[in-house]
Amino acid sequence: MNSASGPRSASSGAHPPSSPSIPLRQRARSATAAELAAIPWLDLLDEAQRERAVQQLQVAEADVGERVCRIGRPATFWFGVVDGLLKMSNDDSSGPAITFTGVPPGGWFGEGTLLKRESYRYNIQALRRSVVAGLPIETFHELLEGSIPFNRFMLNQLNERLGQFIAAREIDRISDPELRVARNLAALFHPQLYPGVGSLLRITQQELGYLVGLSRQRVNLALHTLAGHGLIRIEYGGLRVLDLQGLRRFPLLSTG
Secondary structure, three states, X not given: OOOOOOOEEOOOOOOOOOOOXXXXXXXXXXXXXXXXXXXXXXXXXXXXXXXXXXXXXXXXXXXXXXXXXXXXXEOOEEEEEEEOOEEEEOOOOOOOOEEEEEEOOOOEEOHHHHHOOOEOOOEEEEOOOEEEEEEEHHHHHHHHHHOHHHHHHHHHHHHHHHHHHHHHHHHOOOOOHHHHHHHXXXXXXXXXXXXXXXXXXXXXXXXXXXXXXXXXXXXXXXXHHXXXXXXXXXXXXXXXXXXXXXXXXXXXXXXX
């Protein structure tokens, strides 16, 4: 299985440690019933299509810092996060290091690359130990050709992701830390793109710092500001969103 909200510059040291291990594909296995239940598009398929997809799906645990996708590698799988947190970036490209977005549970990505049968133009790296599922590219195209509900899911996926990337282009121009954190958190709680998150996201302040390009200390201050506005609640091991629309509308705080 080893085969991208607009960009924001990665801050110095804002990269998770790499974790050498046996290649991800060599650790792949069949998905459990609980893991299959966490894949949102399976229920859209008819019985035969679902059986075919389940047979072809592979699941593996990615270690912290391990790359699921790498720039320049041909796309051979459509990937999704069953559990954990991934980071989409252009690390190791010829340009400046940029983090595009995070991918929390329920998120599937890379469909545009698979549709064009291209090589990856970004890296996908695990910020924490994560369970990642992969559907082979040929099975992906079979579903596109044979399932109208799957096609509708894919159109919605591409449309929502385009909207997210346009919004993140605006985030990239924002210097206010509270506003950057608010907008990025709102993106991670996107109900269509990341249905596995719900209202509670398992994420540390260090992991959030990796995604938004801020230090853990600055993220901590921003989160307490947002909590003070009643938008989130900081809980052990994660963040609970109390007002998603409020996060999306959060105004730039006056410094005067």
